[in-house]
Amino acid sequence: MTDNGPRRRDDRGESHDERMDRNWNELLQELRVSQTGVQILAGFLLTLPFQQRFTQLGATTRTLYLVTVVVACVSTLLLVTPVVLHRALFRRHAKDTLVRAADRLARAGLGALGVTVSGVVTLVFTVVLGGWSGAVAGLLLLLALGASWWLLPRRLRART
Template sequence: MTHGGPVHGDRHETPTERLDRNWNELLQELRVTQTGVQILTGFLLTLAFQARFTDLDDYQQALYLVLVVLAVVTTGLIVAPVSLHRIMFRKHLKRELVDAADRLARAGLAFLALTIAGAAMLVFDVVLDRTAGRVVGGAAIAVLAVLWVAVPLRLTRTARADAGDGADGGDAGNPDA
């Protein structure tokens, strides 16, 4: 910790230290996400080579192909920060790197939610029926939207309101936190 540097919330860190911390936190998040994305993508890629794949109707095959595209795009988005880092390494562009990686990770999470919900939809469509697939797919996207978007936004609003009341809000009001 640097003493005497700028204060951001309850942290005493320079802008460079904050960027380093943000980058490291993003990398930790991506490590968790990449594993799941790669497993899901691998699973989807192997389905076409299963004997029962030929039993899928046109709708199921189309849904499957959309899911493969979504999974490939998701993988690309989640892994892209690694490529950015390799290309931008030692070019003194940490802010640009962190900002771009953040946008890519957010887009990757959106595509991941669609891929997860679609995969659940396909499985329920094959095992039960089309209605069950649509209900489960819709429910999955709703649950993920609540957990991944609504809850964090609610916590952010609550923390900002608490900080405005004089309570210790920490970094809640700092968009770079």
Template structure:
């Protein structure tokens, strides 16, 4: 592993494939910001819909039938969903505050960190949703299994596999 790029703080090793692009630091930051915004657009829509869904649940008649454990799972799930919403939307507000202040490097680095933590919270919220829904439909044992399977799948596909392939370079593209 090489030195990490200080400029982007995007966890890109110095000497990585980005240097093959022959772009200036400003061009690289613009590209990284644009890429991050595209990713956030996908996540923002999903987390906002999930949060809206979760916020209306207590007003449904069947919600009163949830026991203490499922109410706690629900509250943790709502907390994670709200946290994910805050972190995944924060780069937009940060951009407005830092606009024309020549702080794109900071914006990209901090937004990257917000996105990583926001996606972790979103994954936790999705696992919680699986637990609450499966508990209502098939019971507690199935709920914990569904929540665990959801969490394992999210960890595998959102983190483990991408981390495994992080420094792998496929020359067939």
């Protein structure tokens, strides 16, 4: 039999169901950390229009702000959706499906979080120092995020 059902063990000594439970629990821990970060950023962004200087921002900076708010909300949505899926699929023996879908959602949510962080940095540098400094700071941060969130994991995976 080739399926890795509840009784069959892998090299860690856990069954397929145990591995899915472990994967789900590890994913939940990652989501907790990510959700906290994106919610803090989104909360910060939502307060900005109520600051006195906000009315002095130009159209481009306001557009950047709105795009960053939308991406932060999308990131929040993507990072919370696995919990909603868990509720919808609870006790339906669909842990495989849940873990695969949650993994994709978490990856997309983290990507959106990276864009949000870059947008916040761009916005802050633009307001404090002017447009070009904001663009440079945002781009440099995107490059750093790409290196640490995409390139580094790929290199580490290649070594293992």
